[in-house]
Amino acid sequence: MRGMLWCGLVLLMVGMLVAPRAVGQENPYIVAYDHNLEEPGNLEVEYFSTFGTQRGGPDFHGFWSEFEYGATAWWTTEFYLDAQSTFGESTIFTGFRWENRFRPLKDEHFVNPILYIEFENDNEADKILKEVEGHDVESDYAVPNAIARKEKDREMEFKLILSRNYKGWNFTENTLAVKNLSNQPWEFGYALGTARPLALKGASHRCNFCAQHFIVGVEMYGGLGDRYSFGLHNTSHYVGPGVAWNLPSGWTFRIEPTFGLNDQSHQFLLRWGASYEFSGFGRTVESLFQGHGE
Amino acid sequence: MNRRTYRWVGVLLGVAVALGLQAQTIWDGAVYSELAKAPTKYQQMQNPLANDAEAPMAGAVLFEEHCEECHGKAAVGGRKAPTLRAAEVREARPGAIFWILSNGVVRKKMPVWSKLPEPERWQLVSYIQSLNR
Numbered sequence: 001m002r003g004m005l006w007c008g009l010v011l012l013m014v015g016m017l018v019a020p021r022a023v024g025q026e027n028p029y030i031v032a033y034d035h036n037l038e039e040p041g042n043l044e045v046e047y048f049s050t051f052g053t054q055r056g057g058p059d060f061h062g063f064w065s066e067f068e069y070g071a072t073a074w075w076t077t078e079f080y081l082d083a084q085s086t087f088g089e090s091t092i093f094t095g096f097r098w099e100n101r102f103r104p105l106k107d108e109h110f111v112n113p114i115l116y117i118e119f120e121n122d123n124e125a126d127k128i129l130k131e132v133e134g135h136d137v138e139s140d141y142a143v144p145n146a147i148a149r150k151e152k153d154r155e156m157e158f159k160l161i162l163s164r165n166y167k168g169w170n171f172t173e174n175t176l177a178v179k180n181l182s183n184q185p186w187e188f189g190y191a192l193g194t195a196r197p198l199a200l201k202g203a204s205h206r207c208n209f210c211a212q213h214f215i216v217g218v219e220m221y222g223g224l225g226d227r228y229s230f231g232l233h234n235t236s237h238y239v240g241p242g243v244a245w246n247l248p249s250g251w252t253f254r255i256e257p258t259f260g261l262n263d264q265s266h267q268f269l270l271r272w273g274a275s276y277e278f279s280g281f282g283r284t285v286e287s288l289f290q291g292h293g294e
Numbered sequence: 295m296n297r298r299t300y301r302w303v304g305v306l307l308g309v310a311v312a313l314g315l316q317a318q319t320i321w322d323g324a325v326y327s328e329l330a331k332a333p334t335k336y337q338q339m340q341n342p343l344a345n346d347a348e349a350p351m352a353g354a355v356l357f358e359e360h361c362e363e364c365h366g367k368a369a370v371g372g373r374k375a376p377t378l379r380a381a382e383v384r385e386a387r388p389g390a391i392f393w394i395l396s397n398g399v400v401r402k403k404m405p406v407w408s409k410l411p412e413p414e415r416w417q418l419v420s421y422i423q424s425l426n427r
Contacts, residue, residue, distance in 0.1 A: 023359035025409045036409040041374070073400035107397045108408050168411035200411035204351035206358075212414070248359055279363040283374065 023277070024252045025215075027170055028242035030271045031131060032193035032219045034172045035112040035163035037103055038070030043281035048273035050129055052266045057142030058087040062127035066275075069282065074103040084127040089145045095122020095153070097130075101161070108165075116159035116174075124151040129269065131157070133178045134187025134226045135234050137264040154181045168200040170217070185227040193219035195244075208247055215244045222261070236265035250277050325402075326382035332393035339389030341423075343416045353421025356414055360407070369425055374403065384426035391419045 027034055030048065038044060046066040053059050062084040071077050080097035099118040125148035127141055156179050163172035176189040195217025203210040222237030224230060242256030251274065258269040343349040357369065364375035371377030383391070395415045398406035407415060 025360075034409075037405070039405045040403045070405075073398055073403050073405045103400060103406075106400050108406055165408045168413075170409070197411060201413040202352040202356045202417050204348045204355065206355055280374070 023248055023250055024246050024275065026244050026246055026252045026254070026275070027193070027195040027215055028217045028244035028254050028256060029172070029191075029193045029195065029219050030240070030242065030254065030256050030258075030273065031129075031221045032172050032174055032191040033101070033114065033116065033159070033161045033163075034165075034170050034193070034195075035103065035114045035161060036165075036170075037073070037076040037101060037114070038068050039279075040070045040073050041280050041282035042070045043278045044068040044275050045278070046273060046275035048128070049271065050127070051270040052127065052129070052141070053268045054141055054266065055138060057144075058089060060087065060127050060141065061085045062129060064128045064130070071282075074106070076101045080130075082122055082126050082128050084125065084145075086125075086127070086145050092125060092145055092149055094126040094128075094149070095120065097122070111162050111164050114159075114161035114163065116157075116161055118155075118157040118159075120153065120155040120157060122153050123149045124153055125149040126153065129266075131176060131178075131189055131191070132221050132223050132236055132238065133157075133176055133189040134223050135229070136189075136223050137234060137236050138260070138266050139264075141266070152182075155179065156181065169194060169196045174221075187226045188224040188230065189222065190224060191219060191221035193217060195242075206248055208249075213246050213248070215246065217242055217244075219256075220261075222265075234264060237261040238265055238269065240269070240271065242271075250279075251275070252277070325376045326380060326386075328394055328399050328402075328404075329382060329386045329390045332387070332390035336389040336393035337387050339387070339392060341388040341392075341416050341419050343413065343420055344388070346420070349417045349420035350424040351421075352414075353417040353419070353424075356410070356418050357421050360410070361418070369422065378422050379425055383422065388416075388419050388423060391422055392416065395419070 046068065048064050048066070050062040052062065064080050064082045066078055066080050068076060068078040078099040080099070082094045082096065083092065084094055085091040097118055097120045099116065102115045104113060104115060124143065125145050158177045160175045161172065163170065172193045174191040178187045195215050197212050198214045198216065199211035202212050218239065218241045220239045223235035225233065225235060238258050238260055240256040240258030242254060244252055244254045246252050253274050255272040258271055260266050364372055365378055366372035369378035392415055395407045395418060398404045400406065
């Protein structure tokens with residue numbers, strides 16, 4: 001098992017060293033998803049961070065890594081590693097997630113659906129707030145790490161992503177349904193987002209600071225209760241304007257100050273991320289075994 | 295040679311194979327048949343940037359950033375995607391190329407590029423057509 005892990009790590013490193021960079025065109029969303037999948041064979045390595053204020057407890061810093069791979073032009077798969085630091089308490093690893101997004105329709109339509117399936121294996125100390133679901137409220141995050149980390153949280157999460165690109169704008173809506181595998185009711189949530197590049201035309205020279213590389217947007221997300229108490233009662237909601245800077249070198253940086261919209265929400269979250277896209281990663285790894293492609 | 299040496303030889307061979315990936319694949323003309331599938335509405339579209347002298351240059355930059363990895367430098371073709379200097383592309387309507395960019399051919403690994411704003415897609419069309427003049 002350890003050998004396989006090392007082998008995987010070596011392949012990852014070799015692939016990342018050999019694969020050329022690819023330029024992203026990422027929207028600034030941290031929580032919402034659009035219908036733009038990863039290009040086939042590309043690997044995007046991402047780091048995200050969320051600083052959160054906490055009433056009734058210490059502030060925290062949730063952070064996670066994502067490895068996003070374009071398996072085909074209609075299937076993107078992604079692996080997450082989550083962790084958090086609660087100030088004055090401890091820094092802990094909280095679990096992993098495996099996410100898959102599928103594009104069922106082959107052409108671009110008025111609205112483009114994406115089916116999303118994720119398995120989460122983490123604990124109750126997880127504070128990355130990658131989604132808000134059910135009756136997630138601020139007070140849930142005040143439980144000390146030593147207690148919260150003992151409670152396992154295994155969930156299946158399903159999303160229907162409806163998104164459209166129109167005249168440079170992206171509009172997206174995500175509906176979320178989550179089932180905790182330990183016999184708890186279905187929980188629901190939502191995310192909405194819109195974004196647009198600062199310029200719609202590309203510049204005739206290569207540049208880092210051209211307006212086309214900056215995409216600004218806003219997203220809003222929150223819980224919608226559970227199967228027995230569907231609605232807005234005792235739920236939290238957030239809104240965050242954000243900006244993404246897609247550099248020609250393959251790097252993307254995002255930042256999003258986020259504000260809680262009711263008393264059940266964290267008052268303020270500062271979210272940011274950095275990612276790098278490796279082009280042709282899959283082919284590189286494949287060729288290590290085959291010597292030639294299709 | 296002991297086992298350790300074999301292992302190192304294996305690793306070096308793997309890296310060499312990976313580096314040798316740049317060799318090109320010969321694509322047959324059937325890959326261009328998707329261009330003919332563009333709906334009439336698209337076939338009749340004119341490139342709104344056809345008279346923009348900067349459009350092919352901007353398209354070249356976009357091509358380098360988003361397309362070159364598959365279609366090769368200056369669109370001469372690569373292992374993942376065919377050359378765009380073929381007669382089929384030369385004869386294609388601008389709207390048909392725009393339609394392929396906007397919709398992709400997802401079952402054949404060509405991604406959807408609707409995430410690029412429409413003017414950028416038209417700049418790419420200008421560049422691709424400039425290659426075939």
